Amino acid sequence: MSELGPESRLHKKGIRGVSYRLFHLPGFEPAFTRSKKFRLGMVVLIFCLSFTAIASKLFYLSFYIDSDTKQFQRIASKGGFNRTRADLVDRNGIVLATNLLKPSLFADPSQILDVDEAAYHLASVLDDLDLSKVRRQLSGKGKFVWIKRNLTPRQKQEINELGLPGLYFRNEQQRVYPLGALTAHVVGMTDIDNNGVAGVERSLDAMLNSTSAPVELSIDVRVQHAVQEAVQHAITKFSAVAGAGIVLDAKTSEVLGMVSLPTFDPYDPNKITDDQRFNRATLGMYEFGSVFKIFTAAMALESGKVRMSDTFDATNPIKISRFEIRDFEDGEKRPLSLREVIKYSSNIGAAKIATKVGSRNQQAFLKRLGLLNPIAIELPEIGKPQFPETWREINTMTISFGHGLSVSLLHTVNAMASLVNGGKLHHPTLIKREAPSLIKGDTVVSEKTSDQVRDLLRMVVREGTGKNAAVKGYLVGGKTGTAEKAKRNGYAEKSLLSSFIASYPMDDPRYVVMVTVDEPKPIKESYGYATGGWVAAPAVGQIIENTAPILGVEPRGTMASVQETKKAIGQAVSFQVTGDVAQ
Amino acid sequence: MQTVPRTDRSIVGHWWWTVDRWTLACLLLMLAFGGLLSFAASPAIAERIGLTSFGLAQRHLIFLPLATIAMAIVSVLSVRLVRRIAILGFLASLLFSVLVLVAGTEMNGATRWIGVLGFSLQPSEFMKPCFAIVAAWLFTLQKETPSVPGNLISFLLFGLVVTLLILQPDLGQTLLIAAVWGMQLVLAGLSIYWVAGLVMAGAVGMVFAYTLLPHVKTRIDIFLDPAGNDAYQVTQSILSFSKGGLFGRGPGEGSIKSALPDAHADFVFAVIGEEFGAIACFIIVFLVMIVVLRGFLRMMKEEDFFITLAASGILLQFGLQAVINMSSSLNLIPTKGMTLPFISYGGSSLLAMAFGMGAVLAFTRRRPSPRFSHFVP
Numbered sequence: 001m002s003e004l005g006p007e008s009r010l011h012k013k014g015i016r017g018v019s020y021r022l023f024h025l026p027g028f029e030p031a032f033t034r035s036k037k038f039r040l041g042m043v044v045l046i047f048c049l050s051f052t053a054i055a056s057k058l059f060y061l062s063f064y065i066d067s068d069t070k071q072f073q074r075i076a077s078k079g080g081f082n083r084t085r086a087d088l089v090d091r092n093g094i095v096l097a098t099n100l101l102k103p104s105l106f107a108d109p110s111q112i113l114d115v116d117e118a119a120y121h122l123a124s125v126l127d128d129l130d131l132s133k134v135r136r137q138l139s140g141k142g143k144f145v146w147i148k149r150n151l152t153p154r155q156k157q158e159i160n161e162l163g164l165p166g167l168y169f170r171n172e173q174q175r176v177y178p179l180g181a182l183t184a185h186v187v188g189m190t191d192i193d194n195n196g197v198a199g200v201e202r203s204l205d206a207m208l209n210s211t212s213a214p215v216e217l218s219i220d221v222r223v224q225h226a227v228q229e230a231v232q233h234a235i236t237k238f239s240a241v242a243g244a245g246i247v248l249d250a251k252t253s254e255v256l257g258m259v260s261l262p263t264f265d266p267y268d269p270n271k272i273t274d275d276q277r278f279n280r281a282t283l284g285m286y287e288f289g290s291v292f293k294i295f296t297a298a299m300a301l302e303s304g305k306v307r308m309s310d311t312f313d314a315t316n317p318i319k320i321s322r323f324e325i326r327d328f329e330d331g332e333k334r335p336l337s338l339r340e341v342i343k344y345s346s347n348i349g350a351a352k353i354a355t356k357v358g359s360r361n362q363q364a365f366l367k368r369l370g371l372l373n374p375i376a377i378e379l380p381e382i383g384k385p386q387f388p389e390t391w392r393e394i395n396t397m398t399i400s401f402g403h404g405l406s407v408s409l410l411h412t413v414n415a416m417a418s419l420v421n422g423g424k425l426h427h428p429t430l431i432k433r434e435a436p437s438l439i440k441g442d443t444v445v446s447e448k449t450s451d452q453v454r455d456l457l458r459m460v461v462r463e464g465t466g467k468n469a470a471v472k473g474y475l476v477g478g479k480t481g482t483a484e485k486a487k488r489n490g491y492a493e494k495s496l497l498s499s500f501i502a503s504y505p506m507d508d509p510r511y512v513v514m515v516t517v518d519e520p521k522p523i524k525e526s527y528g529y530a531t532g533g534w535v536a537a538p539a540v541g542q543i544i545e546n547t548a549p550i551l552g553v554e555p556r557g558t559m560a561s562v563q564e565t566k567k568a569i570g571q572a573v574s575f576q577v578t579g580d581v582a583q
Numbered sequence: 584m585q586t587v588p589r590t591d592r593s594i595v596g597h598w599w600w601t602v603d604r605w606t607l608a609c610l611l612l613m614l615a616f617g618g619l620l621s622f623a624a625s626p627a628i629a630e631r632i633g634l635t636s637f638g639l640a641q642r643h644l645i646f647l648p649l650a651t652i653a654m655a656i657v658s659v660l661s662v663r664l665v666r667r668i669a670i671l672g673f674l675a676s677l678l679f680s681v682l683v684l685v686a687g688t689e690m691n692g693a694t695r696w697i698g699v700l701g702f703s704l705q706p707s708e709f710m711k712p713c714f715a716i717v718a719a720w721l722f723t724l725q726k727e728t729p730s731v732p733g734n735l736i737s738f739l740l741f742g743l744v745v746t747l748l749i750l751q752p753d754l755g756q757t758l759l760i761a762a763v764w765g766m767q768l769v770l771a772g773l774s775i776y777w778v779a780g781l782v783m784a785g786a787v788g789m790v791f792a793y794t795l796l797p798h799v800k801t802r803i804d805i806f807l808d809p810a811g812n813d814a815y816q817v818t819q820s821i822l823s824f825s826k827g828g829l830f831g832r833g834p835g836e837g838s839i840k841s842a843l844p845d846a847h848a849d850f851v852f853a854v855i856g857e858e859f860g861a862i863a864c865f866i867i868v869f870l871v872m873i874v875v876l877r878g879f880l881r882m883m884k885e886e887d888f889f890i891t892l893a894a895s896g897i898l899l900q901f902g903l904q905a906v907i908n909m910s911s912s913l914n915l916i917p918t919k920g921m922t923l924p925f926i927s928y929g930g931s932s933l934l935a936m937a938f939g940m941g942a943v944l945a946f947t948r949r950r951p952s953p954r955f956s957h958f959v960p
Contacts, residue, residue: 036891037883039769043899044879050906051872055865057913061824062861 084173085194086207087214088187090221091256091432095214096187097201099173099194103156104149107138111166115139118164122147125158149192150174175201179221181263182228185279185381186219186255186430189266198277200430203378216432218254223247226546227257230539231515235261238498238520238535244280244409245515247543250417250503252436253426255377256511256551257543258282258410283381285406286516288499289483290532292402293350297342297456298419299365300353302449311335312356314348320394325351328482342456343464345480347401354400359391362399368444369415370425371407378430383408402481413514416501418444419453420477420509458506468537469502471545473555477509478502478540480532485519495519500536504544510553515539598659601948606877609870610654610925610940616867617926617933618647623834624854625847625928639847639928646930650937657941658948662890665942669716672709672938679706680747705931707748707756712939714744715763715896722771723889734771737764754792755907755919761785762903763896770892819843820850820912823857824864831860847928849920852912867926868909874940875902881947894946897939 088097105126112118119135126148137145149172151159156169175190177183188199196202204215227245235243247257264276278284300306313335317326327346341349354362366372374384386406388395398404410428418425424441433439445453457477460466465480478501485495499516503509515536526534548555625639657665683706718737725733741764748757765785769778793800823839826832837857840846846854856864878898885891901924908923910916922932924940 035772036770040879040883040895043766043895044876047872047875047879047902047906050910051868053915054868054906054909054913057915058824058856058861058864058868061821061913062828062856 084212085175085190085209086211088200088208089214089216090219090224091216091254092220093214093216094221095178096183096217096219096221097175097177100176101171102150102174103153103169104172105147105151105156105159106168106170107145107147108143108166108168109138109140109145110143112138113165118166121162121164122159122167125155125162126151177266180267181265182221182224183219184263184266185260185281186217186224186258186379187266188379189269191269198380200378202380217430218249218256218432219258219430220256220551222550223257223543223547224259226543226550227259227515228261228263230542230546231259231261231517233542234515234517234520234535234539238517238523238526238530240517240520240535242275242280242518243516244284245539245543246281246409246413246513247547248410248413248417248428248512249436250421250509250512252433252439253414253417253428254433254436255410255428255430257547258430260284279379279381280516280518281409282375282377282379283383283408285383285386285408286497287403287406287483287485288409288412288501288516289402289481289497290345290347290350291412291479291481291499291501292400292405293342293345294419294453294457294479294501295366295369295371295415296350296354296357296362296400297338298445298449298453299362300338300357301452302365302445303357303361305357306338306353308338308452311337312341312346312349312352314341314346314352316348318348318351318397320397323394325397339456339459342479343459345465350400351397354396355393359393359396362396363391366399366405368425368442369418371405371411371415375408375411375414375428377410377428385411402483409514409516412501413512416503416514417509417512419450420457420503420506420512421450422447423450454503454506454509457503461502465531465533466500466502466537468533469500469541469544471504471541471548474544474548474553475505475507475556476502476541476544477504477506478537480537482531482533496530498530498532498535500532500540502537502540502544504548505553505556507556511544511547511551513540513543515543594659598948601950602658602944603877603881603947606874606947607658607944609873611651613867613870613925614647614651617928618644619834620851620855620926621847621928623837623858624840624851626835626840642930643928643933646933650925650933653934654937654941654944657938658944660945662946665945666716666720666889666893668938669713669942670720673713673717676706676710676713677743677747679704680710680744680751682706684747684750705929707751707753708929708931708935709938710744710748711756711760711763711900712897712935712942714740714760715767715900715939716893716942718764718767719889719892719896722767722892726771726888754796755921758919759900759903759907759921763900766899767892767896770895771888816843816850817911817914817918820853821914823853824861824913827857827860829861831856831858831863834858848922849908849918849927850912851923851927852909855926856912864909867923871902871905871924874898875905878943878947885947890946894943897943901936901940901943 085099087095087099089095107118109115115135115138118138119131122134123129123131129148134147137147147167151169159167159169173194175194177187177189184199186199188201188203189197190201191197196205196208200215200217201208208215227247231243231245234240242261244260245257246255246259248255258281260278260280262276264272301308314327314331315333315335317324319325325347327344327348331346331348332340332344336344336346336349338349338353340346341353363372372385372387374382376382385408387399388404395404414425414428418441423443423445425444426439426441454477457479458475459477460480461470461476461478466476466478469476469478481497481499481501483497483499485497497516497518498520499514501512501514503512517535517539520530520535522528522530621640621643622637625643626636629636629639657668660668717740721733721737721740723733724731741760744760745757748754748760765781768781773781819839820843823837827837831837835858837854839850839853839857843850843853852864852867855867875898878894882891882895882898885894904921904924907916907919907921908927911918911921922929924936925933
């Protein structure tokens with residue numbers, strides 16, 4: 001320390017004096033060590049407070065996520081928060097529905113600098129954008145608005161290149177259907193938020209969201225494709241308005257193929273018409289006509305009141321109240337055995353059989369086959385059978401040949417399966433059965449009746465109206481049905497619903513196949529007919545021919561038929577390879 | 584510790600028994616963590632600027648042993664020798680700071696780097712510890728020999744340094760140097776009214792900076808309302824702490840480093856938070872806290888005027904840089920480009936800080952007599 005007191009320096013002149021006055025005068029305290037401790041203490045205190053603040057904020061951020069941070073999280077999210085919806089696959093593992101990550105564009109309006117500019121530039125990239133709507137969204141108060149969902153990578157790149165602030169992407173999972181329209185009615189679709197809105201997507205919505213393992217459907221896409229080709233071919237050939245087809249496992253009631261035409265493209269929900277959306281296999285309720293005579297025959301044989309050889313006079317039409325029941329083109333005009341009633345598809349004969357069995361028995365039998373209740377299957381598109389509230393004699397007669405009772409295609413196919421498989425009725429399903437051999441089913445007819453039904457069905461294809469469905473080696477049996485469609489004022493003679501139901505092979509039925517074609521027009525090739533035997537039977541034959549080898553059904557009979565089967569297998573293989581069924 | 588007997592009077596033995604081993608351990612831990620982190624944080628940046636994945640990490644690993652050795656050597660030296668080096672270093676960094684303005688490399692709108700022997704050097708980093716020591720020396724001179732206008736010279740040098748830094752411009756370093764010099768002035772015995780006056784002047788300066796410098800204004804605006812402005816960096820930074828949670832997502836698993844251009848330097852704390860978790864962050868805070876508080880508490884007992892001022896200045900620089908860096912990452916204060924000492928990537932910052940903390944270690948070594956003349960540089 002200086003020996004001179006500070007005061008003596010006050011009088012110094014020049015630069016030293018100035019510097020002394022500047023830095024010593026109002027008080028560099030002499031007691032350095034005392035004030036130093038206090039001043040350093042203040043620095044230490046400030047540091048302690050800073051460290052506390054840092055530690056607190058650290059603790060806060062890593063333990064609590066406040067709403068602000070959630071906002072950040074949403075903005076900065078790179079995806080991965082979305083739930084993953086389970087895939088749908090066919091019975092062989094072919095993917096029917098899966099997920100793809102696609103970018104979706106959202107905006108934080110509070111960060112948009114110039115709403116008009118942003119909206120204008122966005123519209124230049126996303127051509128189907130509603131300019132006024134976007135402008136309204138961007139001038140809003142919130143911090144989150146969707147601009148457009150499910151963009152392509154190219155669109156994302158173009159938006160990034162705009163360089164506009166306040167725009168963000170979030171990767172969302174979009175449901176994709178690799179087979180598109182082929183499985184549209186079965187698989188259905190989801191809305192933009194991945195909630196199932198139709199088909200299996202809707203009925204299994206909860207399950208698909210809770211599991212990650214693919215859900216195996218009973219559908220076989222090869223069969224599905226064959227059914228679609230055959231039905232479409234029939235529709236085109238006969239200038240029909242619509243059609244549907246089903247292939248069902250006769251022993252397990254698993255649906256292998258289910259087609260409703262016209263179908264729709266699940267990627268373009270806005271363009272789907274009601275006509276396309278309508279599922280003609282499960283939701284559409286139809287009177288299938290003569291197809292029902294086989295149910296009438298089975299009922300009669302099962303009741304024990306009628307034997308195969310019993311005859312029924314079909315010479316004259318039945319007149320009851322103001323109706324007249326007549327046969328197609330006046331029929332045989334003679335007494336017919338039960339066998340002949342089925343062979344020639346006699347309305348008069350069927351009506352007389354049903355009358356003999358009785359109205360109550362008929363109702364009970366049809367109920368047992370499940371034809372009077374909505375069918376249970378994993379689809380939301382389910383129709384309710386329509387039948388007269390009071391079941392009069394005339395109803396018994398018309399229902400015996402398939403008029404006055406409207407059911408779905410699936411109802412008919414499933415009931416037929418129970419009649420040919422030895423008498424066991426199962427619930428139809430779109431889910432692959434884990435252990436098919438374990439399912440039990442309700443007995444609806446005896447094995448003997450089942451044998452007789454098979455005999456009758458085989459006869460129809462060999463000698464009767466179903467010859468066009470014959471496929472060599474596969475012992476096809478079936479029944480035609482041609483119904484005049486019910487219009488508002490009774491039945492329209494020219495609007496037909498032509499159907500054919502078949503099962504094969506008749507010695508041990510494996511599959512039931514049914515095709516129905518709506519309003520086919522007669523053509524020269526079918527000699528002016530548009531009946532089930534001419535329109536639907538060939539389609540069923542085509543389906544069986546194309547799918548039996550794929551499904552591993554062994555052909556029966558001669559070497560010649562084996563040769564033919566090999567040819568069919570060749571076609572089937574080429575279908576598998578090329579995916580093209582050009583016949 | 585048993586391997587070095589207390590009676591060992593060799594340089595190493597003497598050093599071992601006199602150096603502050605706790606502080607040394609903390610600093611070495613921080614250096615090690617910085618090396619580890621350079622592998623996690625820098626590859627994303629290295630790839631972006633066209634280097635190989637571990638190009639930046641390799642550079643950091645070259646500087647790491649250099650820094651450690653430099654710190655060790657400086658900590659062995661005598662107070663006088665350290666001061667001489669600092670004076671030379673200060674003069675050199677002044678020279679380079681002028682050169683930077685003439686022939687520097689411009690990056691992100693500021694000219695702070697100059698190429699020396701194949702490395703880009705940031706003179707302002709070396710200026711900070713050297714100026715702290717020089718200023719402390721000048722204050723001491725005036726105190727011990729009032730005929731020497733040390734305070735005035737120190738004030739003039741401070742003005743020169745601030746001018747050079749503002750010209751770059753480097754507001755962060757300016758504020759830091761001002762804070763260090765201001766604290767040294769206060770410790771040197773400035774009257775409490777002057778202290779209040781300086782604080783006021785600082786506040787007015789901040790207001791001027793806010794109104795006159797546009798980039799300062801945006802940063803403060805962003806701080807006040809992170810969601811409303813283009814607070815991309817802060818948003819990402821805060822998010823990374825939430826993502827990391829307590830234990831982090833694992834080394835290399837973070838995403839902030841690919842989202843932020845400065846993840847390896849200014850936002851390295853956010854990378855730690857995301858990849859190593861809040862516990863690792865707490866450990867870093869704790870290490871810094873030990874070094875700073877231990878140093879200052881020691882200074883309270885220090886009787887030598889020069890050592891008190893010089894060591895406190897460097898400790899303040901170290902602590903303030905760490906606190907500003909961590910607080911920016913946590914959105915406690917406006918974003919300010921400031922490296923996290925010993926952990927952030929950056930050769931100049933690492934070497935300069937190693938010299939500074941080496942000096943602190945040298946100053947805080949136990950010595951028999953605190954009395955020796957500071958008149959000789």
